[in-house]
Amino acid sequence: MTTEPRLFVEASLHAGASFALVPAQAHYLGTxxxxxxxxxVLLFNGRDGEWHARLTELRRERATVAVDAVLRPQAEEETDVWLAFALLKRDATDLVVQKATELGATALLPVLTARTNAGRVNEARLAAIAIEATEQSERLTVPRIHPPQPLATLLDAWPADRRLFAALERVPDAAPLRPFHGKAGLLIGPEGGFAPVELDALRNHPLVTVVTLGPRILRAETACLAGLTLLQAPGSG
Amino acid sequence: MTTEPRLFVEASLHAGASFALVPAQAHYLGTxxxxxxxxxVLLFNGRDGEWHARLTELRRERATVAVDAVLRPQAEEETDVWLAFALLKRDATDLVVQKATELGATALLPVLTARTNAGRVNEARLAAIAIEATEQSERLTVPRIHPPQPLATLLDAWPADRRLFAALERVPDAAPLRPFHGKAGLLIGPEGGFAPVELDALRNHPLVTVVTLGPRILRAETACLAGLTLLQAPGSG
Structure with missing residues (x-):
């Protein structure tokens, strides 16, 4: 078990680099x-891998570090799964951002659907939650959090080289979600399910595969986590 | 999507049965x-399957029902997975109980380990959380919640006909957790990991298989949910 604090920084990381941490990190380390x-300490920035570093100065709100040697190159990074989810209430959204980061999501895309009640997010707070979960889970990159967008916009702009697995409930013809190790996305609908016109749009989209997460009715945030786990499970793909 | 409220009851369920619901259910239905x-309404008791019923009276704290016809027999019930987890702080324990119920755990066994900080649970509150999650997820049985017990006691009393998959981190020789569709248990350790003596006990136990949940470091509650998902994933087993 590592006892070295693991911190996300904006600065470039290379042997001999030296720079100040932000005041909140200085406070965390010192106090x-x-x-x-x-x-x-261990440092990562999402671009240059993970590096050993030393604290060269630490006072109250000021900490400086000197970067020593690389521990893990960026290329070791993980699968590439985006999570698109009908925007939830604040606590549930916070939980999804934290857990989806632990579970390896590379982008988080809140979606507005016909039956979505929430409409806004505090992007700064969600980014802070994602950074903290990235530090804790020993990932090398922080997932990118997109602003909320309507489902139609998401589907229109979905990249042609990425599959999208849409998890539905109570749909007899949906196949179980299985591991997929290429570029993928997972779409989780709102608590009330997708509206009929939205279901049609999903079924008619060339990149969308309709899937089921199993026999039980899951809360939306549970479905996000179960789906990410299943997509990245070892096995075929 | 069902719009019929789904309620857990203690009474026996058969065609023609009639009885009163508890006051909290009367309040929920009426107010x-x-x-x-x-x-x-739909009723289940964990023994007799799921039944259609009608409200025959509903006033403030008093509701009576008449049971009509069975909707799902008890035999349709799910996989048989127990979740043993090093006891967490209150909020995380609540989350594990709720989500593990949604994900099909049939028993929840809080465990005390060398690095477990928490020691007590409010069993009544956890039971209420499990019942509510069972109602919501359309399961037929409420998972049984055991009182906290030391890891050694759990291992000594582990039934001989049930495999136990112990999820470890930073263990190079652990195989990925794969689907298993017989009688199974999942063991998730505390945030600080198992102590060396505990690891030895796990490795030497004839029913224990040491597994990994993947390359990232998961919070304990996330590990509980990911592990339950992986164990019950479709596929080999």
Whole structure:
């Protein structure tokens, strides 16, 4: 188990680089973790892999680091799964962002549907949740969080090289979601399900595959997590 | 999508049965859902399957039902997976109970380990969470919630006809958790991992298989949900 704090930074990472951390990180290292100058940390920025570094200065709101050697190159990064989900209430959205980050989602796309009640997100708070979950889960990249968009916009702009698995409930002809290890997306609808016109749009979209997550009725946030787990399970794909 | 409220009851269910619901259910039906006498509900008790029923009386704290016809026999019930998990803080434990119920766990066994900080649970509150999640997820049985027990006790008393998959992190020789459709259990450790003596006990137990949930470090509650999903995934087993 690592005891080195793992921090997301914006700066470029290479041997010999030196820069200041943001004040909140200085506070976390000094006041919460009781670290001091000379202690080691791990840094990543989503571009240059993960690096060993040392704290060269740590006072109240000011911490500087010196970057030593690379631990993991960026190329080791994970699968490529986007999660599109009908926007939920605040607590459930927070949970989805945190857990989907742990489970490897590379982009999070909140979607507005006919039966979606929520309409806005606090993008700064969601980004902070994603960064914290990325640090904790030892991922190398922070998932990109998109602003909410209507389902029709999402489907119109869906990239041609990426499959989209739409999870439906109470649909007899839907196949079970199976592992898929290429570029993929998972779409989870609202608690009330998709409206008929939305179901038609999904069924007629050339990149969409309609799937089921199993025999039970899952809450939307549970469906997000179960679907991400199934898509990335070991096995065929 | 069903619009009939789905309620857990203690009474026996058979055609022609008639009995009173508990006051909280009467309140829920009348005040929250605005239902009245003559409206339909679905009832299950974990033993007799799921039944159509009618409200024969509904006033404030008093509701009576008449049971009509069976909708799903009990025999349709699901896989048989127990979830044993190192006891978490209250909010995380609540989340695990709710989501594990949705995901089909048939028993929930909180475990005390060397690195477990929590020690007590409010069994009545956890049972209420499990019942509510069972109603919502359209399951036929409520998972049984056991009192917390030491890991050694769990392992000593583990039934001989049930496999136990212990999910470990940072263990190079652990195989990925794959679907298993017999009697199974999943064991999730505490945030700090199992102590060396606990790892030895797991590795030496004849019914335990050491597995990994994937390349990322998951929070304990996320590991519970991902593991339950993987164990019950379609495919080999």
């Amino acid at each position: 919460v973790l009781r670290r001091g100058a000379g202690d080691r | 929250v859902l605005r239902r009245g006498a003559g409206d339909r």
